[in-house]
Amino acid sequence: MIKKALKLAYHAVVIGALLGVFTGTINNNEAINNSFDYLQNQISLINKNVNQLVDNDIYLDTIAQDLVRKNEQSKEDVNKFLNQFKGPDLNFIINGSVFVNDFMGMGSGTIIKTTKRCTYVLTCAHVVAKFHEFQEKGYMITGALGYNKTGRNNDITGMVIYPYEILKYDEEVDLALLRIFEVDKNLNVIKIADNEPNKGDLIFSVGNPLGLMRTLSKGILANKIEGYYVTDNTTTYGNSGGGLYNASGELIGVPARVQIYGDGEKVAIPESGLGQSIDLQTIKEFLRKTSVTEDEETLTFVK
Secondary structure, three states: OHHHHHHHHHHHHHHHHHHOOEOOOOOHHHHHHOOHHHHHHHHHHHHHHEOOOOOOHHHHHHHHHHHHHHHOOOHHHHHHHHHOOOOOOHHHHHOOEEEEEOOOOEEEEEEEEEOOOOEEEEEOHHHHHHHHHHHHOOOOOOEEEEEEEEOOOOOEEEEEEEEEEEEEEEOOOOEEEEEEOOOOOOOOOOOEOOOOOOOOOEEEEEEOHHHOOOEEEEEEEEEEEOOEEEEOOOOOOOOOOOEEEOOOOOEEEEEOOOEEEEOOEEEEOHHHOOEEEEOHHHHHHHHHOOOEEEOOEEEOOOO
């Protein structure tokens, strides 16, 4: 449904631009002949005034090819223009998500790096707090992370589970870095975004709320407070440690406990209808300070 909605939105904008289907601005011939500069300047107007929607990929591709031919634009320029209105590859980011088990419950994690023999997972510190406590006391106990295998009809056919170790744990910023000694071709590595999101940007969350594996939700970035993003998509128990993504499918945040701030107190209210995520700057600072050695090589996670 979400992917369909994104496709419809992008079709509306692009076809409106290419066909000139919006009220009292340009006609069909002008839309084809205008340059990309003009189309770029008209995007906001198109969004407000488009009154026709054609959901047909073949027709859209034909129009795009016609624009290349008549305006002598390169194919690369056309693709770059069209890609502005496409959403992320949702299947890709879903397959970059795992559940993280910690004796007391289950949270989520995101794959941020793989090497020849290891996989690195970012999650919340509170998700692995009990395991960290046992590890600090020297108990030979391991936590588990993994994902559900599904069949053609999305029915669960099995579960893949790996033991993990905690490489870094920071209770103050509520982040932890985990490692498994496996590289699973079914797990995707998620890119960490270069740029901060803006208020009003489209966002996606992936996690395991209430044990519902790899659940996807959509919303906007509603607010930015120190160290956190507030979103209008609900995240609840089990989402913690998962991924918050921008419209390009890049990781921008890590869903954490939903809190209301008042009189200096922090009260967890996951039923508030809002989501709260640790922000990109905090994530990058945490990873910059992380030093991991593998096979005598020091690994880095962000620039």
